[in-house]
Amino acid sequence: MKKLGLAGLCCLFFIQVFSQKEMKKSELSSDYFLMDVTGSETMFSTKYKGTCIAYHKKNKEFLLYGAGEGSTIIYMEKIPNTPLRFYPEKFISGKYNGGKVYISSQIPGKATVVTGIFNWKDEHLIWEKEETFDMSELRVKRANDLLKAGKVNESLATYDSVEFAESYFDLQKTGIELLLASKKTVADLSSKRKFKDAVDLSEKIFAFKGMKWMFDIKNETDLKTAIGKNLHGLMYTDLQLYFETYLQNLLEAKLYDKVIEKANTNWKYFTGSANLLLYTADAWYAKKDKIKASDFYIKYSDQMKKLKKEKDIVYYAPQRIIN
Numbered sequence: 001m002k003k004l005g006l007a008g009l010c011c012l013f014f015i016q017v018f019s020q021k022e023m024k025k026s027e028l029s030s031d032y033f034l035m036d037v038t039g040s041e042t043m044f045s046t047k048y049k050g051t052c053i054a055y056h057k058k059n060k061e062f063l064l065y066g067a068g069e070g071s072t073i074i075y076m077e078k079i080p081n082t083p084l085r086f087y088p089e090k091f092i093s094g095k096y097n098g099g100k101v102y103i104s105s106q107i108p109g110k111a112t113v114v115t116g117i118f119n120w121k122d123e124h125l126i127w128e129k130e131e132t133f134d135m136s137e138l139r140v141k142r143a144n145d146l147l148k149a150g151k152v153n154e155s156l157a158t159y160d161s162v163e164f165a166e167s168y169f170d171l172q173k174t175g176i177e178l179l180l181a182s183k184k185t186v187a188d189l190s191s192k193r194k195f196k197d198a199v200d201l202s203e204k205i206f207a208f209k210g211m212k213w214m215f216d217i218k219n220e221t222d223l224k225t226a227i228g229k230n231l232h233g234l235m236y237t238d239l240q241l242y243f244e245t246y247l248q249n250l251l252e253a254k255l256y257d258k259v260i261e262k263a264n265t266n267w268k269y270f271t272g273s274a275n276l277l278l279y280t281a282d283a284w285y286a287k288k289d290k291i292k293a294s295d296f297y298i299k300y301s302d303q304m305k306k307l308k309k310e311k312d313i314v315y316y317a318p319q320r321i322i323n
Contacts, residue, residue: 032056032063033091037094041097043096053101064076064077085105091104100120111162112134113132150181152178152182152201153204159174159178182205186249199249202246219269220268223236227239244279248275251279257287274307281295294321300313
């Protein structure tokens with residue numbers, strides 16, 4: 001073997017000494033992300049108080065450091081062959097357990113947790129594999145199954161618990177599916193005179209992030225354009241009937257102020273609805289304001305005539321109109 005010259009020996013000595021030189025954690029370049037490895041077991045047999053791993057953000061390299069007294073660290077080695085997807089801005093944990101080190105981070109904009117698993121052997125980290133876990137994917141699957149089973153309340157709550165929902169399902173489509181599926185549940189609750197429960201379910205549907213598209217629309221024309229002939233199984237007439245049923249349940253629940261408020265708010269979407277006018281009139285009448293009630297009974301009767309449903313005007317409307 002060729003002998004090293006004096007310069008070569010000096011260089012080798014310098015590398016060995018430098019690699020063992022202590023430095024403060026704060027002295028590490030901003031190109032690195034430094035993470036402590038926690039755990040109840042000691043990883044190094046002597047000298048070091050703990051273990052740190054540094055990630056070079058540009059080169060995507062992982063480096064092993066020993067931790068000394070206080071905030072000092074000592075470079076040990078580069079961890080070879082590490083293809084781990086790592087997101088320092090979403091770092092979760094670095095843990096040592098049972099002879100293995102687990103480094104976890106979360107994919108930005110998703111709930112996916114990516115964990116790199118390393119073997120700890122003879123005080124060296126050896127890359128093993130990458131594993132992923134995504135709670136949002138599991139929740140979406142559960143929500144879909146619940147919706148298919150007709151368990152609308154449970155499905156809605158599960159969809160609401162999904163982190164970064166827009167990355168996992170079509171919000172608008174899911175909102176409409178929930179609304180259409182809830183019709184049967186609302187009808188069942190109403191038939192059992194559980195009007196407040198029916199109202200509560202409808203309001204949860206309206207508040208669902210997948211229904212925001214509708215309430216961002218400013219008028220009936222734009223709403224009809226957005227729905228077209230059929231939007232994910234929803235027709236304009238379906239939506240009008242759903243709102244009318246909601247107001248009817250509010251009325252039956254004796255939430256008269258809310259009937260008036262919601263009818264007024266949603267009139268811009270359903271200007272052809274006679275029922276919105278009728279339920280408003282009934283609410284004012286129940287509040288003993290017969291003048292306002294009379295005004296809305298007149299509007300209701302006129303609307304029914306426009307719709308050529310004069311024969312279907314409720315019997316009490318003419319009796320409550322003040323001439």
